[in-house]
Amino acid sequence: MYFSQVSRLDEVRSALLALPRVAETLQWGGRLVFWTMDKAVGGKMFALADLDAVDRAVFAFAAGPQHMPRLLECDGVHPAPYLARAHWVACDHWQVLPLPQLIDEVCAAYDYVGSRMPTRVQRLYELPTKEYRALVREARARATE
Template sequence: MKMTEEHVAHFCLSLPGAREDYKWGGVRVFSIARNKMFALQNLRGDSLAFKVDKELFLGHVDRPGIHPAPYLARAQWIIMNTPYPLGADELRGLLQRSHQLVVSKLPKRTQIGLLLED
């Protein structure tokens, strides 16, 4: 099963500490700790970008429909257009991993309550 833009938004907001903002004239930004982004959705609903593990970045962008995210690729962000080229379970797993990658960079005291059990 494929996820829709609204499924993605609902899932992102279900992650610990997640909130959403609208920035840059048409981007839905999912973040934690006030301003630490972990996913971006174009308001036209046609693209989704998020962070991936550094060692898996090249493997992801080799896949059909997945590309380095403009301006964010150096930080290992990927982007994909709708319909998303990944199944729902894989996409949820990658979004959750993006959230946790960002959480892991926060100060230890801020991480409390945001870390998920493996």
């Protein structure tokens, strides 16, 4: 990965991790996945960065039905494989969109996915941080039993 790509990833990652209740996991090989909440408590993924991308998209996110058509007009943006029917787009390289626009689009993805989660999961946003973390620990413990 080139320095500018690493820098872009770091900047996008920092912006995403500053959002409330965002979790990240490394899975499916070298894919960094961002979740609206921890997946153990019902969180949903809203963006992913492919750290090993060579001949495929480096970044994908949920665009939603309103933003997807506009984003697909940009060179280097296309429907995300396997996730296009859920209104996801993929970027061929980190410079497809200006950095502020990319961060805005991914923050909109966070809002879009968060708004579509069940009410019981959306209520977890309101929990104090300490209670939320305890709930995540309990859910992870139950999942490993």
